[in-house]
Amino acid sequence: MKLLDRQDVFKQYKILASHIHGIQQSFYDEDEEESYTSKFDAISLTVKDYNTHNFCARVASDQKALHPLEISDKLKAVFTEIDCEALILIPFIKLDFFSSKNSTYTDIAEAYKNLATHIPTKTYTEAIEVSLTDLNEFVHIIYTLATEDLNFPEFTVWFDKQQRFAFFICRYGNLHITDYTDGTLVTESLFLKHDFKLDDYPQFE
Template identity: 25%
Template sequence: MFITRKAIVQSKPIVGSEITKLQKAFFDEELLQEYKQDGEEQLYRDMFDCVHDATAEYKTSNSIIGLDHTDINSYTTVLSNKLKELFQAIGADEVYILSHLKLDLFGNRDNQFKPLAKAYEKLEAITGQTSYKEAFHININQLQQFIDIIFWLIRCDPAVPEYIFFFAGNEKLELFLCKYGNIHLTEIGNVQLTKEVLAAMGWQVIDGPEYDRFSNDGAIEGRQINL
């Protein structure tokens, strides 16, 4: 289950390319200078562990999809089952989980919102640690335990990495959850998951603005910014 980020990007060229492209986009020379002034240059560089790697060329197709499901208490179970179907549809039975930057998956544990605190307890039980910056390699039958965690981390804790990716082991698909619980999907190579296919699988393709389907006013309960 546990795997280093380096092992993934060295053995999976498309995964490595996707992470490297994002890191190149996020790397900020001005911010690096600020870290240097504080004597923390290496801390900044360590986040960008793939920024100097080579990238490959391939076709991609992007979409945002969601589910017509408003009960937040059962959402991660339903979502996990639907994601399992999605990976199976493109012939993947294993998944790699890693963030765009090498950052701690444990964010602000001072936020005691119950679902978030429980998610951190689950993450600690899995890793046996209170800090973890590497990755996971799982089979699709293990998806739910990670969706249960990452849904709440992304939803309630801005201190965690903004993008925590689920990559298909066959490198045909990548996705991440946003704070609204929607799936931002990238298909790699030939498109199999057309709008028609996704609709037939029970997904809604989101063309307009995203919104929170679990609240009446759009506010996300439990979301705190750690200043």
């Protein structure tokens, strides 16, 4: 696990910068207050367009408490097969990872407690590099916050350091995947091979 500066990430990873720029464009409203628009830190970047393919993947489960571990174990198998050793975790705009750090809800409070073991300041608006060694812990943290904390950044993106794919965990606990390999590596068949379902079914609603 390593802390990264967002602007340094945008400079070094051009496809990632384009990905975040695209999401920010979808939400940017110049009529909003400056305190909000200033968080759109990739909106003015000059970026290229890249071919993408998007699909959803879900780990079927009947136990929400075990769901994050089931997801991370299957992701680890996928990433090992395609030689992905680390990912960059970055919110779509410059928002605090600790968006509800004072929450008294047990699961949310525990997730922030675990995140604070890596970021003791309990405030952080940049990016995080996550290795496969740390994947289980960070998937559990982000899954909990994405599915239970309504203040947590909705699109907190996991981006392959080799810039071949990205995904985020939605409110249902499912994966929304963007492939940058023109269908040659990160494919539906790869995820099916590792027992993912290809839908966005809200199984815990």
